[in-house]
Amino acid sequence: MDKKKVVIALGGNALGKDIEEQKEAVAKTAKVIVDLAQQGMDIIVTHGNGPQVGMIQNAMDNLIVMQQNYKQVPLPTSVAMSQGYIGIDLQNAIKYELLSRKIDGKVSTILSQVEVDKNDPAFNNPTKPIGRFLTKEEAQENEKNGIRCMEDAGRGYRIVVASPMPKRIRELETIKTLVGAGHIVITCGGGGIPVVSDEEGRLVGVNAVIDKDNASSLLASQLGADHLVILTAVEKVAINWGKENQEWLSDLTVEQAKEYIAQEQFAKGSMLPKVEAAIRFAQSGEGRHALITLLDKAAAGIAGETGTVIHS
Numbered sequence: 001m002d003k004k005k006v007v008i009a010l011g012g013n014a015l016g017k018d019i020e021e022q023k024e025a026v027a028k029t030a031k032v033i034v035d036l037a038q039q040g041m042d043i044i045v046t047h048g049n050g051p052q053v054g055m056i057q058n059a060m061d062n063l064i065v066m067q068q069n070y071k072q073v074p075l076p077t078s079v080a081m082s083q084g085y086i087g088i089d090l091q092n093a094i095k096y097e098l099l100s101r102k103i104d105g106k107v108s109t110i111l112s113q114v115e116v117d118k119n120d121p122a123f124n125n126p127t128k129p130i131g132r133f134l135t136k137e138e139a140q141e142n143e144k145n146g147i148r149c150m151e152d153a154g155r156g157y158r159i160v161v162a163s164p165m166p167k168r169i170r171e172l173e174t175i176k177t178l179v180g181a182g183h184i185v186i187t188c189g190g191g192g193i194p195v196v197s198d199e200e201g202r203l204v205g206v207n208a209v210i211d212k213d214n215a216s217s218l219l220a221s222q223l224g225a226d227h228l229v230i231l232t233a234v235e236k237v238a239i240n241w242g243k244e245n246q247e248w249l250s251d252l253t254v255e256q257a258k259e260y261i262a263q264e265q266f267a268k269g270s271m272l273p274k275v276e277a278a279i280r281f282a283q284s285g286e287g288r289h290a291l292i293t294l295l296d297k298a299a300a301g302i303a304g305e306t307g308t309v310i311h312s
C-alpha cells in the first residue's frame, strides 16, 4: 500500500513566542511529527513566521538607527532569515526525537522561494499581520510614519504587509526528491521567500509575506498529498465564533465551507485564510482532505476522530 503523504502547517503556538520559547515548543512539536512518521506517513512540515519576521525587521531597523551606514534590510531577506532559524530548530528537534526513539530517520530543511505575480492586487492592499501586538497608540504612531497597521482579529493592532498569492514553489523538485528519499522535509517556512522572476529569469525578492496556509495548500496539492493538516490554537473551526450560539464544525464539504464564508463566519486574517486554503486543497484532487485542529490532536484528526475536516 502507498504511504500516506501529509503536509503539516504549523501555526504560531507550535513555535512559541520568542527564541527561548521556540526551543521548548519545537521539542513538543517534534514528538507529534515523529509520531506521525512512525505511523508510516511521509511528512512535509511548513510553518508560519508572522511574529518572527516582524521581530527580525524591527531588530534590523534598530541597527540602522544605531549604525548609520547600514541600509534597510528588505522584507524577503528577513523572511529568509526566519526560515533559517526556525527551520534549523525544528530540524534539530525532530532529529533528536528520532534519535531518542532509536530511529535512524532523515530530516532536511529546504530554504524555499515562492513566486508571486508582481501585479497581484495584494501589493496595494497590505493585510498580513507581522510582529508583536501593538496598542492603538503605537499603531497610530506607526501610521504617522507611513507604517501600515491594522486590528488583528480582535487581538490588538499589528503592522501589516502585502501578502500576494503563492503561484510557484521554485524548490518543488528538490522537495519531491527528498520526500521520495525518505526525508521529513521542512520547507515553505513563512509561506516561502516571496520572489518574482525578471526578464532574464532571475529571481528577485519582493516586499511581502506570503500566507503560510496558502503556500502549504499549494505545496500539498503539487506534491499530491493525501492530507493538508493546518495546526493552530483551536481544536475545531466554529460558526458564530465567540458568541453564545457558537457551534463547532467537524465535517464540511467545500460547498458548505463556501456558504459559511459568504456568511462571514470566519475572521479575516486568522481563520478565513485557513478555511480558504483548505478549500483550495480539497478541490485540487480526488480524495484530498484538509484538516484544521490543534497540534496535540493531529494524529486523532487524521484518524477522523476530531478537528474540522474539509473535503470535496
Ligand SMILES: Nc1ncnc2c1ncn2[C@@H]1O[C@H](COP(=O)(O)OP(=O)(O)O)[C@@H](O)[C@H]1O
Pocket: 010, 011, 012, 013, 048, 153, 231, 232, 233, 234, 236, 237, 238, 239, 240, 241, 265, 266, 267, 269, 270, 271, 272
Ligand atoms: N470561526 C472561527 N473558528 C475557530 N477559530 C477562530 C474563528 N475565527 C477566528 N478564530 C481564531 O483564529 C485563530 C487561528 O488564527 P491564527 O492565530 O492567526 O493562526 P496561526 O495558528 O496560524 O498563528 C484561532 O486560534 C481562533 O482564535
Ligand SMILES: NC(=O)OP(=O)(O)O
Pocket: 011, 012, 047, 048, 049, 050, 051, 129, 189, 190, 191, 209, 210, 211, 212, 213
Ligand atoms: N507567513 C505566515 O503566514 O505567518 P503566520 O502564520 O505566523 O501568520
